[in-house]
Amino acid sequence: MLNALEVVTTVVFGVMVGVEFSVAFVMNPILNTLPEDSGQLGHAHGGRMLGAVMPVWYIGSLALVAVWAVAGWHSDGAGLVVTAGALLILTVAMSLLLLVPINNRNKTWTPENRPADWKDQMNRWDRWHYARVALLIAAFALLAAALA
Incomplete structure (x- = not known):
């Protein structure tokens, strides 16, 4: 089991x-090269x-990692699973504090109502997202190592 x-x-x-x-x-590099307002x-x-699906996916993944950590507490690799869970918690905190506020503004923007600094805000989101992806890859690598 x-x-x-x-x-x-x-x-x-891993799919997430x-x-x-x-x-x-x-996707973002493609969108950033589209002409005019398309991007x-x-x-x-x-x-x-x-924004609608990722909260469920993050929380679901965190729940699965937590259950694995508890169920496999005395197994080899438990420390790797707990560390992966801690990294996932960090990415959730980053998302809530840094990325979601920008995304909540972005998803309402149109060419008619977007702020003058919309590109700066999107670039800031990209930078935080790169950091989040790095942490997610590290957590995934830890989970994969725990399987071995």
Whole structure:
């Protein structure tokens, strides 16, 4: 039973990390090169879409990691799982304090109502997102190592 939990947790978390990596290194660079207002509209739509699903995914992943840590407390790799969970908690805190406020503004912007500094705000979001992705990749690597 623990093996199934470990695999499910790693897959669910890994797919989330892949989505966040894709946002940082695939989608945002594409959106940033679109002409005129298309990129900003794409960012707003992505903010609405992912802003609805990512909280569930983050909390669900955190719950799975917590259950794995408790269920496998006396197993090899428990320390890796706990450390991964701590990194995931850090990314949730970063998200709530640094990224979500920018995203909540961004998802309401249109070419008619966006602030003059909208690009600066999006660049700030990108920088925080890169840091979050780095922490998520580290946490994923720890979970993968705990499986081995």
